Amino acid sequence: MSDIWTPAKVGNIETKNRLAMAPMTRSRAQADGTPGPLAAKYYxxxxxxGLIISEGAQPSEDGQGYLATxxxxxxxxxQGWRGVTSAVHAAGSRIVIQLMHAGRTSHPDNTPHHRQAVAPSAVAPGAPIFTATGMQPIPEPRALTVEEIEQTVNDFRKAARRAIEAGADGVEIHGASGYLIQQFFAPNANLRTDAYGGGIENRARxxxxxxxxxxxxxGAxxxxxxxxxxxTLGGLDEGAEGPDLYRYLVRELNKLGLAFVHIMHFGNEALLADIRRLWDQALILNRPDRALENVGSDVKSGLADLEAYGQFVLSTPDFVERLKIGAAMNVPDxxxxxxxxxxxxxxxxxxxLSEMAGAK
Structure with a gap:
């Protein structure tokens, strides 16, 4: 049994506790995609x-979905990320940069090249997206060719190297939340008939x-x-085979010896238990609706090695200190x-808390 205050090992990353900051898009980057001047202080x-997972960073121009990411x-x-990682290390924590390709969840007005978005297939999500001129429907994307898929894989590879050059302790590949990688999983977004579509093995490829x-x-x-x-974010429907796809995927990813899998959990407890059983390395669990009084319960039960939190950490920079003494958290705006x-x-x-006390 562990509790959230014990150190953990996540691959070669040693964390001082078992709490993680979940990745959260903040749309505050500069026009060229460099992290904004306040990002280092924010993180x-x-x-x-113990571990900060950064907001998603696109690995290429095609990977951008939203404004100012x-x-x-x-x-x-x-250079911009180096300032962030140095500040986090100086403050005593570890940080991984999330690599996020938005795929079809994009708009030409939001990208530096203003081109049509790319995706597994030419299927629009049927949802709007915010742009500089307000909300607009997401246009139909263009289906990636096999050669372009290979190039996109290489884009992730090069972005990972750049993240390490920037001083990150590692990277998290974003395979969730309706973005490109998950779009390949979903039969309603992936209509391909080649090696990347059809059965679950192909959709996981x-x-x-x-x-x-x-x-x-x-390094794994x-x-x-x-x-x-x-x-179902981004209009995805993984269908009846969805749980089996994840069982297959986790088995295959486990063979690579990756440092961690980070699960954003939406309620299928049987599948979550199977993922825990199939995965030999660290498991980070994010329950978006977890109540404050339940913090630490999944680490204590052994279901997770770390627990990730989003809005609690966004709104409360001293989240850990308040958690230890049972103090109320700030209300997020x-x-x-x-x-x-x-x-x-x-x-x-x-x-x-100390700033609030000093203001009295």
Missing amino acids: AQRAGV PGIYTDAHV FAIEVARAVAEEI ERTGIRLSPGA RGSFYGGSPDGAGYIDYPT
């Missing part, structure tokens, strides 16, 4: 957790190829992947989750 403020494929990106390429490039001990079994003013309102101005 360092939250370094009480950071990249990790140019020298400027590396792209994810496995990306994970293998990244692990070869930077620095490579993790995030999955969200059953998630949903209106400032994305974008924001240059002064960092809703980003770096959430107060700690």
